[in-house]
Amino acid sequence: MEEITALLKQRGLKVTPQRLAILNFLMHTNEHPTAETIYKKLVSDFPTMSLATVYKTLEVLKNTGLIQELNVGEGSFRYDAKTTPHPHIVCLGCGKVEDLDESIFKDLLEEVKKHTDYKVVGQKLYFYGYCPACQKKMNN
Amino acid sequence: MEEITALLKQRGLKVTPQRLAILNFLMHTNEHPTAETIYKKLVSDFPTMSLATVYKTLEVLKNTGLIQELNVGEGSFRYDAKTTPHPHIVCLGCGKVEDLDESIFKDLLEEVKKHTDYKVVGQKLYFYGYCPACQKKMNN
DNA sequence: CCATAAAAAATAATCTTTCTCTCTTAATAT
């Protein structure tokens, strides 16, 4: 928890149990949870915490660059403590979201800049498919 | 409107004025509108139409492959009658969404397949930046 | 034309996210 405290302080944010818990959870999971999921995981340890607090905390963390927001095309956002821009792959069977190696698109931004007059500053790449487990299920 | 009628009939859909209007609008715009935008454009010509009808029609059109749904990371979905998978670029200044040439990523799917056990079936690529007009605004 | 199955309209409901207001607490300097 020490590093997490330091991360918050560096950005001039108050260190509160809720923030520590949310950021800690995001940094130690790779499941790209929604606000709802985070809330459900933490509410047993922090019974007074409300969903609104989760949302507000996520917004603060996002604005200071500690987390990033994903939108894979569901109704809701997902959150990721790995803030380097990297592609994601979404399982259409079970809804799981996983990271892909970012080397896949290393010169993609350059390509885009060549084809457009926009000043390009970021990208989001999502791939869709079926994970090994779901492929197996479909064959049975 | 003849081709549009044919498109609907091919898919066994009833041809109604609302469907024709919505699909026609999507096929002749490149602005990637939201359901709300579509509704506002059409409600003057179809005063009895409700937003719910727009949503239901969009769902039908999406399910039959006549349109695709985009999610560039706002609160709401956008719709596009160009159904081939192609990348989009979003202006962070004015919110405009434009198409990019799909040749940019022609071998990207192959790359992804090499790096994952997933059975990959689709992708969504979004780039973010500032359009020429917004760049100019920022320099003033 | 008519029957009927599908679609539209109207409205309510739901789900996600944001806002507002009040109370509490962390951080800092005494």
Added chain:
DNA sequence: ATATTAAGAGAGAAAGATTATTTTTTATGG
């Protein structure tokens, strides 16, 4: 340690987007 104060948490309402439900209307094939 304690007081100060400004930021954050909590609660609940509200807003915004989407979906569901029920009734009415309409398109289409016979």
